[in-house]
Amino acid sequence: MPYPFTLPELGYPYEALEPHIDAKTMEIHHQKHHGAYVANLNATLEKYPYLQGAEVETLLRHLAALPADIQTAVRNNGGGHLNHSLFWELLTPGGAQEPVGELKKAIEEQLGGFQALKERLTQAAMGRFGSGWAWLAKDPFGKLHVFSTANQDNPVMEGFTPIVGIDVWEHAYYLKYQNRRADYLQAVWNVINWDKAEEIYRRG
Incomplete structure (x- = not known):
């Protein structure tokens, strides 16, 4: 979803990946780190309404077309949001353990x-x-x-x-x-x- 971007729900409890990834790491990683990327990305786009309808993937594919003053912030925070959104999906418990x-x-x-x-x-x-x-x-x-x-x-x-x-x-x-x-x-x-x-x- 485009602006305002939101922190996605994990869909599983923080302890679901233990003992391999501990609950406290998952909580901090999701709430604090990913949450900060989302908040910073929204703040970055606040003064550029014409960009607010774009998906994060589109923003990252076309960084050079963005205003110069926000390119680094979109790269870092948009990338952080997109990367982690994929990461949480990939870590969903209960799936196949090998490629299918x-x-x-x-x-x-x-x-x-x-x-x-x-x-x-x-x-x-x-x-x-x-x-x-x-x-x-x-x-x-x-x-x-x-x-x-x-x-x-x-x-x-x-x-x-x-x-x-x-x-x-x-x-x-x-x-x-x-x-x-x-x-x-x-x-x-x-x-x-x-x-x-x-x-x-x-x-x-």
């Missing part, structure tokens, strides 16, 4: 299977210096790619459709894992809902 359907077939044909995907995504996440995200994304020609982005940048900014995103900002894991990003990345595979990933892949 058309996405499974594409992963097998293009990336060498689920294990190879896990290795490549983990490598992308571990290789991201500082804060950012690791992605499985689809290009406009239907081919899958694995890469990372800095800060809250989203693949739509480069013409890709994000399918799976893994948050590697420290606020996503520091309360439980401290500086052990590798341990967090090992755990997060237990809570990705591949039924949701399949839905995202098909609608993209």
Whole structure:
């Protein structure tokens, strides 16, 4: 939904992903971090009514067309809103633990299977210096790619459709894992809902 953007409900309790992701981290991550991105994005667009009918994806795809004084704020806060909205959907409890359907077939044909995907995504996440995200994304020609982005940048900014995103900002894991990003990345595979990933892949 366009402006005013709202913080999406998780649809599940904060403790639903334990022991892999703890309830306090989920609460702070959702309410404080994502909530701040939404509030800041709304404040940024307040003085530009002509932009308020645009979806966040459209704003991010066309950053260069926005007024120069808000491009960075939209990039950071719009990206944060879009990234986290996808992340919460992907973490919905109770789904398939491995790729299914058309996405499974594409992963097998293009990336060498689920294990190879896990290795490549983990490598992308571990290789991201500082804060950012690791992605499985689809290009406009239907081919899958694995890469990372800095800060809250989203693949739509480069013409890709994000399918799976893994948050590697420290606020996503520091309360439980401290500086052990590798341990967090090992755990997060237990809570990705591949039924949701399949839905995202098909609608993209």
